[in-house]
Amino acid sequence: MKKHIMLLMLILGIGSIAHAQKTSFHTAAAKAPEAGSMFIFPERILLENGGFLNAERATMFVPLNRSEENSDVISLDVYRFKATEKADPNTPPIFYLFGGPRFGGLEEQLEVLGYFEQTWQFMTNVADVVVVSQRGIGPSKPTTLIENTRNAQPTDVAFNDEAAVKDYQALLTSERNVWENLGVDLKGFTVVEAAEDVNDVRKALGYDKITLWGGSFGSHWGMSLMRMHPEIIERAILRGLEGPDHTYDHPGHTWNVYKRMAEEAESSEELKGLIPEGGLIAAVETIVKRLNENPVTVELENPVTKKMQKVLFDGHTVKQLTRGYSGSLEAWPADIITMYNGDFTKAAQKIIRRWNDQGKTYKTASYFMLDCGSGITPERSAEHLADPATELIETAWGYRNGCPCWDSDLGNEFRQNFECEIPTVMVQGTWDRSTPYENALELAPYFKNLKFVHLKRGPHGAIKAALKELPEFKKAILKFAASGDDSDLEDNLELSPLKWVVPE
Incomplete structure (x- = not known):
């Protein structure tokens, strides 16, 4: 039996340490490829x-x-x-x-x-x-991707500022530390x-x-x-x-897209009689106002954990959804009408899916370094923050709260338009x-x-x-x-x- 076990170990390559040292195939040192070379x-x-x-x-x-x-x-x-x-x-x-x-x-x-x-x-x-x-x-x-292995699922899922920012920045700081500890020069990942x-x-x-x-x-x-x-x-x-200075999406300019869409949707035959009084833009304003004053909680079964999970809709959370939760241009008016009528079930499903998918869709260190390096000028940042559309939509939450973790900045000269x-x-x-x-x-x-x-x-x-x-x-x-x-x-x-x- 011992002979058979030893033979199996040799076939599988499970030899003694001493034997492995004598017959190692890992002694050659490959020369690093030269920059500018290409293998086709x-x-x-x-x-x-x-x-x-x-x-x-x-x-x-x-x-x-x-x-x-x-x-x-x-x-x-x-x-x-x-x-x-x-x-x-x-x-x-x-x-x-x-x-x-x-x-x-x-x-x-x-x-x-x-x-x-x-x-x-x-x-x-x-x-x-x-x-x-x-x-x-x-x-x-x-490939500077690390899976976000979040083990615990909270009872409530909400985009309240303090908790979300703290959690988000902890993840990004952890990822940055991994690559820096491996000796990867992240500052090279710029546009x-x-x-x-x-x-x-x-x-x-x-x-x-x-x-x-x-x-x-x-x-x-x-x-x-x-x-x-x-x-x-x-x-x-x-x-x-x-x-050069457009990495952070302008809230007012982004909201103008929805104003143009709303104007056409409101005159369509499909939605005749379904548009809230005052129109779709006014409906969004009403939804945000209602939830700022009286937040709503929806409880659903999480399809991954199979446990009941609560989703809190307050004024901040709903700003993640005023651009719609179905994903298509065609469905945006329907999403707004549904939430205006007090039904947040599908919106809650979207937020739970987003939470469950964080590990699958977590962005790479290079993504952050590339975009955060391009950044935003102070003047444009002030313009964004002062725009009234910030009361209705969220356009740069990830950058504003995530970029400070990466220390990547090409400078304001890079952000100037050029002829x-x-x-x-x-x-x-x-x-x-x-x-x-x-x-x-x-x-x-x-x-x-x-x-x-x-x-x-x-x-x-x-x-x-x-x-x-x-x-x-x-x-x-x-x-x-x-x-x-x-x-x-x-x-x-x-x-x-x-x-x-x-x-x-």
Whole structure:
């Protein structure tokens, strides 16, 4: 029996310590990759109608903090979809910059049949398409994500200031300490460093110039590169504009989106006879006033713990929900009408789901460093806090209470708008709830070679929505991407009216 046990131990590799020391395979010391180097390997994408597309995937090595002489090296995930025969080989490649910052990579999406054809193929008829990941996020290494392992569930869930801020800051401080104890230089995770990453990828792939295509944080990221290296950018296509001082969403400008939506919803056939007296905006004001004076508690079974759980709705809590709890533009009026009529059941379910999902959706250290570094100027911060809309909605709670934990700040000089001569198309939706329409209005005068497309009813994903619904827009935006000719792009476009959800 002993012989059999010893044999099994050897097969499984459970030898004695002394034996392991003599025959260790861990004696070689691998040389760290050099910053600026890239490892490219083939990637095959299964196509919807059969067959494969040959693409390229790469690991790009860049300095963690370029201001440090002996900086550590980190890696980025890069994809390249080569141009088709329809493309002019002289057209600069499209570098696509995702928003967030929360890009989780393309690996899972590319396994879904039809994703490549719907999302990328039309661009490859213009030029090569390159996707660069965001440092410290998703497939990039290190991925600065730590799960929030909250074990205890409280009896009451509420967004009261003191308890929520204390809990939130304790989590962020704990995460920051983990990475600093591991020796990771978090100060390297800024949008300025991320912009240099794009330039390093360009050089590694051998391109002289590029076309930028980005939205939301991707537009903020792209504008950083446009300011730092205008000589490498042939043209730019931007949507969901987030300028140098737009990381913290303006409460008044964000609330203007809902005013525009309310005006149209109130005249719709679907909601006829259901709109509260005075309209939807007045209804929101009434809900907040009621709960400030008389908070409401809803008790429900938590689907995860299977225990009864109370959700407190006071004036502060409801400000998390005045932009709706269902998640869609179409359902916002129904959410407001339902709460106005005193039913907070679905709103409570939303808050409990949010609580249960905190460990799954907890943001990375890089997310905070990137956004908190971009920050906000004192003047704009004062403007935000003085805006009457702060009584109705919450737009920057996470930044105001979380950013002090990270000590990341690029300074007010970074946050100044800059003049840009690069040919640029901005596509901005008037119903963009994440980066409001007024952002683009503020930025437009600084772009001296600009085509501004105002998209009525356009959401945050304005370009995607326009591509789906407006065939002429698709031809025109691709013509600009291929040649810089924006003459076919109209200044004012609109999407079809929404079919509003009717409250139960």
